[in-house]
Amino acid sequence: MRKFLLQNSSVKFIFFDDSTGSNALFTLEKGPHIDIVKIVKSELLENESKIERLFNYSREGYNKIEPISIKLKNLTAVITIIELTRGKEILGLAIDPQLFIRQILNPKIQSISQNEFIISVFNKTSRENIYSTEGINVGNIQNEKDLWLLPEYSLGIVLKGGTIQSLVKERAEINLILLSLLIIILFAGGWIIFRNIKKEIALAKIKSDFVSNVSHELRTPLALISMFAETLEMGRVKTEEKKIEYYTIISRETARLGRIVNRILNFSQMEAGKRKYNFANVQLNAIVEEVFNTYKFHLQNKGFKFTSFPDENIPKIYADKEAVSEAIINIIDNAVKYSQNIKEVELSTGIMGELVYIKIKDHGIGISAQDQKKIFDKFFRVSSGYVHNTKGTGLGLSLVKHIMEAHNGEITLHSTLGTGSSFILKFKTSG
Numbered sequence: 001m002r003k004f005l006l007q008n009s010s011v012k013f014i015f016f017d018d019s020t021g022s023n024a025l026f027t028l029e030k031g032p033h034i035d036i037v038k039i040v041k042s043e044l045l046e047n048e049s050k051i052e053r054l055f056n057y058s059r060e061g062y063n064k065i066e067p068i069s070i071k072l073k074n075l076t077a078v079i080t081i082i083e084l085t086r087g088k089e090i091l092g093l094a095i096d097p098q099l100f101i102r103q104i105l106n107p108k109i110q111s112i113s114q115n116e117f118i119i120s121v122f123n124k125t126s127r128e129n130i131y132s133t134e135g136i137n138v139g140n141i142q143n144e145k146d147l148w149l150l151p152e153y154s155l156g157i158v159l160k161g162g163t164i165q166s167l168v169k170e171r172a173e174i175n176l177i178l179l180s181l182l183i184i185i186l187f188a189g190g191w192i193i194f195r196n197i198k199k200e201i202a203l204a205k206i207k208s209d210f211v212s213n214v215s216h217e218l219r220t221p222l223a224l225i226s227m228f229a230e231t232l233e234m235g236r237v238k239t240e241e242k243k244i245e246y247y248t249i250i251s252r253e254t255a256r257l258g259r260i261v262n263r264i265l266n267f268s269q270m271e272a273g274k275r276k277y278n279f280a281n282v283q284l285n286a287i288v289e290e291v292f293n294t295y296k297f298h299l300q301n302k303g304f305k306f307t308s309f310p311d312e313n314i315p316k317i318y319a320d321k322e323a324v325s326e327a328i329i330n331i332i333d334n335a336v337k338y339s340q341n342i343k344e345v346e347l348s349t350g351i352m353g354e355l356v357y358i359k360i361k362d363h364g365i366g367i368s369a370q371d372q373k374k375i376f377d378k379f380f381r382v383s384s385g386y387v388h389n390t391k392g393t394g395l396g397l398s399l400v401k402h403i404m405e406a407h408n409g410e411i412t413l414h415s416t417l418g419t420g421s422s423f424i425l426k427f428k429t430s431g
């Protein structure tokens, strides 16, 4: 008890009082305490009904605390009922309110105010400021409430730099902004999911189109090869001329079949990141010339005007010869497939800034600006008009893109629907 009183100097004395009216008093003050006992007794008598209520609460297992004032040095006593071995007794702590506010309430109030409010405790009747987190005029207090256990005192609150209403408004605005943000995020999430599902559906369609395109591409040359081979086998072809024509068709279709299979194999190797490149310093003109000579007759047979304009002054490039010719052949193949009325394909080489280029130009059906963004995607084919009726796998340009990426090169496309297209492949020089 003594230790408690020593540690809590705002508690001046502690008293017990049983129902018979006998008292026990603990105080640090020296000397006779008859006066204090007397005063306490009379205060308890004055608050008889309050005490009776506390006993009733206690019987129902509820320990309530109530304040009573003590007419001695402005003290206030807080009383409650406690259960001791000798029965239920009143326990009272007489506290000096001002000391209590400064020593016990002060740190709590400081942490609650959080630098946003000024909180003060003041005497209700005299309006004297007992304690406040910052200097304050009691008259400016916007909101006040009784201090529960110290009925003589009130707690006042003032907002720093504004009114409580403006703080509430500000908080409500912040909440509204957060709510709007949340709604935006929710909508964005929904939209992303919707877009992904749409993409998945489109991809599934593209894949199934690819399977049917590939089987169609394989079936046509196979059907031709087997038909002409059977005709020759049965000895039905009489003239030597016809025989040569059939052999030519068989070898042309075999080459076509070989190209399709190679394209698919190369594509799957690239997709798996397994394609190996043999880089060396090579002359782009030499590659272009070889491709030109190999394809010259094929294109001329199909009624094309096929021309080549090499720039003799271009430096060597650091590239894989096979891969570069494959890229050029794929673009020439497309130029042939997608030319309708004007059948002209033109190759040219040259220098653009630091880069060496090969341009493949046709006067075919052209590509719309919208489709130009997609034609380098795997499996993509323009789905309408002339392209729809032309065979293809949708892999050619995606292979070209892979190859150019492996070379750290660039592809540029200039195309106008109905007028024609120019594909430009640009390479770094070997130096």
Ligand code: ADP
Pocket (backbone or CB within 6 Å): 334, 335, 337, 338, 362, 364, 365, 366, 367, 375, 380, 381, 382, 387, 391, 392, 393, 394, 395, 396, 397, 398, 421
């Ligand atoms: P495909 O096997 O369908 O030719 P590609 O990847 O080579 O596949 O080309 C993708 C699509 O780009 C083609 O289906 C076609 O719609 C379009 N395209 C490519 N080259 C040309 C071109 N020279 N002229 C017009 N359209 C072209």
